Amino acid sequence: DAGVIQSPRHEVTEMGQEVTLRCKPISGHNSLFWYRQTMMRGLELLIYFNNNVPIDDSGMPEDRFSAKMPNASFSTLKIQPSEPRDSAVYFCASSFYAGGPPDPTDTQYFGPGTRLTVL
Amino acid sequence: QKEVEQDPGPLSVPEGAIVSLNCTYSNSAFQYFMWYRQYSRKGPELLMYTYSSGNKEDGRFTAQVDKSSKYISLFIRDSQPSDSATYLCAMSNYMLLTQGGSEKLVFGKGMKLTVNP
Numbered sequence: 001d002a003g004v005i006q007s008p009r010h011e012v013t014e015m016g017q018e019v020t021l022r023c024k025p026i027s028g029h030n031s032l033f034w035y036r037q038t039m040m041r042g043l044e045l046l047i048y049f050n051n052n053v054p055i056d057d058s059g060m061p062e063d064r065f066s067a068k069m070p071n072a073s074f075s076t077l078k079i080q081p082s083e084p085r086d087s088a089v090y091f092c093a094s095s096f097y098a099g100g101p102p103d104p105t106d107t108q109y110f111g112p113g114t115r116l117t118v119l
Numbered sequence: 120q121k122e123v124e125q126d127p128g129p130l131s132v133p134e135g136a137i138v139s140l141n142c143t144y145s146n147s148a149f150q151y152f153m154w155y156r157q158y159s160r161k162g163p164e165l166l167m168y169t170y171s172s173g174n175k176e177d178g179r180f181t182a183q184v185d186k187s188s189k190y191i192s193l194f195i196r197d198s199q200p201s202d203s204a205t206y207l208c209a210m211s212n213y214m215l216l217t218q219g220g221s222e223k224l225v226f227g228k229g230m231k232l233t234v235n236p
Contacts, residue, residue: 004162041228042127042207042226042227042228042229043163043207043226043228043229044226045223045224045225048223056223091162091163093162107153107165107168108165108224109164110162110163110164111162112160112161112162113160113161113162115160
């Protein structure tokens, strides 16, 4: 399997522009997570989906952020309008959970990340 | 107080040294404890996974959990330059899991380790 695929790998945009980040989870996984990583705040969970349904979006910083998962093989994270403080590395991760007590095979597999710079 | 606290370092050691990385946490409901390793410009990858208190060993790596002290550790023996990376602790609890149907993790900020040849 190719692992979690994210695009673009790097994005430089100007303040006020719309940014769309894309993620293709590992085939067969039923959960998808969007994280943001900065030096100051570390790795923060923004939102996660289970079976394409958003379960917890409490980490989404503000209404400028939105995420969708139209099918099991694709998700987007959109920022509109973007601001310089949104500059960070955004990671997508996926996992498979079949029920019962978790074990290491339920672990989240991370993509390579999208490095976003908002000028 | 944040749920998970981790000294961000950085930490620099000579090759062959024993490395100790630590996290403390405040939520007593956490039951599953993990260590992720993140190489520069890569995503985190699972390194160690433990349940409840105790030790777990995997090669040069040992993970320890002390639930009474809300303290977890990762030890690296005979450290190698290839171990240079950022190490993040992560935790979850079964209630979060069953509510969401997915393993929601809470991460530490990560400790950057450099092992010098």
